[in-house]
Amino acid sequence: MLLEKKDDIICVRLNHRDLGEYGGIDLEIRDHLTGLLRKKAFDDDVRQMLDTHEDMEFELLRMDVERFKVVNEFFGEETGDRLLSRLAECLRALHIPMAIMGRLHSDHFALVYPADRGYRADILRMLGEMSGTFIPEY
Numbered sequence: 001m002l003l004e005k006k007d008d009i010i011c012v013r014l015n016h017r018d019l020g021e022y023g024g025i026d027l028e029i030r031d032h033l034t035g036l037l038r039k040k041a042f043d044d045d046v047r048q049m050l051d052t053h054e055d056m057e058f059e060l061l062r063m064d065v066e067r068f069k070v071v072n073e074f075f076g077e078e079t080g081d082r083l084l085s086r087l088a089e090c091l092r093a094l095h096i097p098m099a100i101m102g103r104l105h106s107d108h109f110a111l112v113y114p115a116d117r118g119y120r121a122d123i124l125r126m127l128g129e130m131s132g133t134f135i136p137e138y
Helices: 016-021 039-052 069-077 078-093 119-131
Strands: 002-006 010-015 058-064 098-104 108-114
Touching: 039 058, 039 098, 039 108, 058 119, 069 078, 069 119, 078 098, 078 108, 108 119
Parallel strands: none
Antiparallel strands: 002 010, 010 058, 058 108, 098 108
16 A cells, blocks of 8 residues: 655555565565665575564565766766765664564665554655765865
């Protein structure tokens, strides 16, 4: 069920019945740049959490960095890497119990967290604040 869509951020609600719609392939567990889970490990952890907590609902928030290719081309890959690392730091700084965070591909990130605790507003606020704080040093 789609809960919210704002720019490049999508938030949906899911539970253990939604496992059939979820998939992914990757061999490494953690992304070397951000330290977040890679797609396959993220998928596996989400599946396990949904199976373990069948009575709970979770929200899946998927996001990407708008015009990330332009950042890399104009400011360089090192700056793009710093931006991705900063986004991962901000996600970890939320300290959401039971949250699973992952870098799915390039500038695509996902976060799964308990739906009943009102975290979405805090996450969206943090992402909005973060978007104005990254100024490349050129």
